[in-house]
Amino acid sequence: MRIGEHPILTFPARRKVTFFFEGRPLEGYEGEPIAAALHAAGIRVLRESPVLGRPRGFFCAVGNCSSCLMVVDGVPNVRVCVEKLREGMHVERQVGKGDLLGAVAAKRGVLRAGGRGGEGGA
Amino acid sequence: MLNPQVMVVGAGPAGMSAALAAADCGVKVLLVDFFSEPGGQLVKQTHKFFGSRGEHAGVRGIEIARLLGEKVRTHLGVELLLDTQVLGYYPDGVLTMERTVDGESEYLKARPRRLVVCAGASEKPLAFPGNDLPGVYGAGAVQTLMNVHGVMPGRRAVMVGAGNIGLIISYQLRQARVEVAAVVEAAPVIGGYAVHASKIRRLGVPILTSHSVKEAHGERELEGVTVWRVDERWQGIPGSERHFEADVLCLAVGLSPLAELLWQAGCRMAYVPELGGHVPWHDEHQQTSVPGIFVAGDAAGVEEASSAMVTGRMAGLAAAASLGSCPHYRELAGEARAQLEALRAGPPGEKIRKGLARLEEVARRAG
Numbered sequence: 001m002r003i004g005e006h007p008i009l010t011f012p013a014r015r016k017v018t019f020f021f022e023g024r025p026l027e028g029y030e031g032e033p034i035a036a037a038l039h040a041a042g043i044r045v046l047r048e049s050p051v052l053g054r055p056r057g058f059f060c061a062v063g064n065c066s067s068c069l070m071v072v073d074g075v076p077n078v079r080v081c082v083e084k085l086r087e088g089m090h091v092e093r094q095v096g097k098g099d100l101l102g103a104v105a106a107k108r109g110v111l112r113a114g115g116r117g118g119e120g121g122a
Numbered sequence: 123m124l125n126p127q128v129m130v131v132g133a134g135p136a137g138m139s140a141a142l143a144a145a146d147c148g149v150k151v152l153l154v155d156f157f158s159e160p161g162g163q164l165v166k167q168t169h170k171f172f173g174s175r176g177e178h179a180g181v182r183g184i185e186i187a188r189l190l191g192e193k194v195r196t197h198l199g200v201e202l203l204l205d206t207q208v209l210g211y212y213p214d215g216v217l218t219m220e221r222t223v224d225g226e227s228e229y230l231k232a233r234p235r236r237l238v239v240c241a242g243a244s245e246k247p248l249a250f251p252g253n254d255l256p257g258v259y260g261a262g263a264v265q266t267l268m269n270v271h272g273v274m275p276g277r278r279a280v281m282v283g284a285g286n287i288g289l290i291i292s293y294q295l296r297q298a299r300v301e302v303a304a305v306v307e308a309a310p311v312i313g314g315y316a317v318h319a320s321k322i323r324r325l326g327v328p329i330l331t332s333h334s335v336k337e338a339h340g341e342r343e344l345e346g347v348t349v350w351r352v353d354e355r356w357q358g359i360p361g362s363e364r365h366f367e368a369d370v371l372c373l374a375v376g377l378s379p380l381a382e383l384l385w386q387a388g389c390r391m392a393y394v395p396e397l398g399g400h401v402p403w404h405d406e407h408q409q410t411s412v413p414g415i416f417v418a419g420d421a422a423g424v425e426e427a428s429s430a431m432v433t434g435r436m437a438g439l440a441a442a443a444s445l446g447s448c449p450h451y452r453e454l455a456g457e458a459r460a461q462l463e464a465l466r467a468g469p470p471g472e473k474i475r476k477g478l479a480r481l482e483e484v485a486r487r488a489g
Contacts, residue, residue: 001274003298008168008182011272036271044256044343055342057256061263062163063156064244064380067254081263082156086225 002040017087034080034091035061035068046070046080047094070094075103126152126201128441129217129234131208131383134162135427136419136434137240138190143438144238145199147448151438152232153194154203154219160194161187162242163262164427166269168297169290172315173428173465183427184269206230211237211386236414236441239384240434243377243398243420248282251337257344261291261374268298276369280347281305283374284329286426289318291374296325303366306333306349308356315470336363338371347371377424384421387412392484396477397423403485406459408437409444411485416441423481425474429465432458 003011014029021043028037035046035058045055046068058068063082072078073090076098080091130141133155141153159165167183178186194200206221217237219230245260247253257276259267261283264275279300281292284307292302305322310332312319319329332351336358339346351362378399385391390403390411401423408416418437419430436458443451466474 003268003272003274006272007297009184009269009272032271036267036273039267039275040273046256049254054254055256056254057258057343059247059258059263060245060260061266062244065260084158084225 001042017085019085019087019089019091021091022093023090028085030086031084033061034070034072034078034083034085034089037085038080038091045093048096050096053095069098071098071103074106076100123216124152124230124232124234126150126232126234127445127447128152128236128238128438129154129232130238130240130438131217132162132240132242132419132421133157133160133191133194133202133204134240134242134419134430135164135186135190136242136421136430136437137162137238138194139431139434140238140240140416140418140438140441141194141200142190142197143435144442145197145438147439147442149199149442149445149447151200152203152234153200154206154208156205156207158205159187160191160202160204164190166262166265167427168269168294171428173426174461176461177428177431177465179428186427203230208241208383211383217383236416236444237387238408238416238418238434238437238441239381239402239421240417240419240430240437241380241383241421243379243424245373246376246378248335248373248375250335252340252344253335253338255338255340255344256342257340257369258338258371259373261287261372264370264372265291265294268294268300274298274300276344277301278303278366278368279370279372280335280349280366280368281372281374282335283307283372283376284309284312284314284319284331285374285376286314286318288372288374289314289322291372292322292327293318293325295370295372296322296327300370302327303368304349305329306335307331308334308352310354330364333364334358335371344369344371377420379421379424381417381421384410384415384417387415389415389417390485390488392481392488394423394477394480394484396473396480397425401477401481403481407440407443407455408433409440414444423474423477429462429474432461432465436462 017030044057071092128144129152141151164183164187209218336348336350350358384402416437418433442448
């Protein structure tokens with residue numbers, strides 16, 4: 001839930017964006033941490049621990065503790081407490097350790113395929 | 123490769139003060155921070171500061187962040203590099219960094235002539251069953267969520283720790299309309315200032331001293347907390363349990379210095395519980411055992427923001443002086459030292475004084 005009236009703080013108006021959590025569209029504010037947007041939507045379980053599969057949320061909120069690692073646009077181990085929300089992001093709960101090399105390879109593949117497509121079209 | 127005369131890591135109260143002090147001496151400073159705004163943890167501190175007038179007593183932390191932030195942005199001697207994470211320190215004195223711009227990252231390197239590390243501190247966890255459940259947070263995390271991002275952490279909270287951080291954040295939870303079921307404190311006395319404790323007691327929040335968490339409950343998320351009384355040896359007393367329904371459990375049980383870069387640089391470290399754990403040995407000029415590397419703020423030993431600004435200024439002045447650029451160092455450092463002594467005086471400063479004495483002792487024993 002968002003804070004409405006506050007005795008000291010005023011929260012400036014920001015641009016609303018749509019992003020996807022496990023494929024489901026949600027709204028958040030552009031530039032806020034992904035974790036803040038998820039929290040505001042009532043989502044606090046961010047991943048499952050690698051060995052015991054226990055639910056994990058965020059703990060430190062400032063990028064120190066690695067409790068909040070999620071898969072963002074296919075890239076695992078993203079600290080969503082400090083990663084800024086952008087329009088159209090796809091955010092998924094991370095299960096286990098996350099395949100970073102696979103994610104990098106997939107991203108490169110996409111880039112290469114995109115590059116070829118561009119050349120072909122030109 | 124960037125080649126600043128002085129590089130300051132961390133743009134919190136200590137780092138901004140260090141950068142400004144060095145730049146005022148005419149030295150070119152590179153100030154680097156991971157976040158998009160300068161201010162460090164001041165950006166979430168809505169309460170008014172105590173301490174000395176020179177360090178903005180009576181002003182809210184968020185205002186101090188704005189004031190100092192404006193100065194580092196406009197000072198011609200300071201280059202401010204934001205959204206930049208320092209990754210490591212190498213034996214040839216090179217620091218590596220990752221800078222993120224519009225979601226894309228670039229890799230940077232710097233070899234500064236002097237380094238000032240003001241990396242701050244991280245929150246300590248606490249061991250009890252269920253401490254990994256979503257809904258169990260560092261107290262500072264809840265403060266960030268509420269005061270920076272405008273999001274409520276939940277509906278009903280239990281706070282662990284009645285030091286100043288625990289007390290202040292309990293009050294701030296109420297300001298965000300989150301109920302606070304109780305503050306529990308393992309020590310037999312409240313550690314924070316009476317003025318903070320009175321404020322939350324007036325709101326009807328009980329402070330249970332000699333109590334700690336026995337267990338956190340919940341299936342997928344936190345649903346409740348069992349606390350119990352502890353004896354003088356910090357052991358839980360069976361039969362004294364009390365249960366609170368809560369979806370937020372905040373841990374305000376201390377901080378540990380973030381000193382990874384100093385470990386990497388080979389600085390002599392010492393374990394000093396009063397200063398938060400492993401801390402870099404440093405002299406009264408804030409210089410570590412490695413010449414040319416300085417440390418200030420919580421990274422030098424966990425204290426509070428007012429003294430962080432003074433140790434930061436001291437480190438900035440000393441770094442500039444070591445480059446021959448601070449002709450009035452003696453006088454300026456003397457002023458800073460007097461301010462530190464005033465901030466560390468009396469009963470609230472006892473822990474720090476003990477810690478600093480122990481730091482000296484550990485270093486002496488290590489030779």
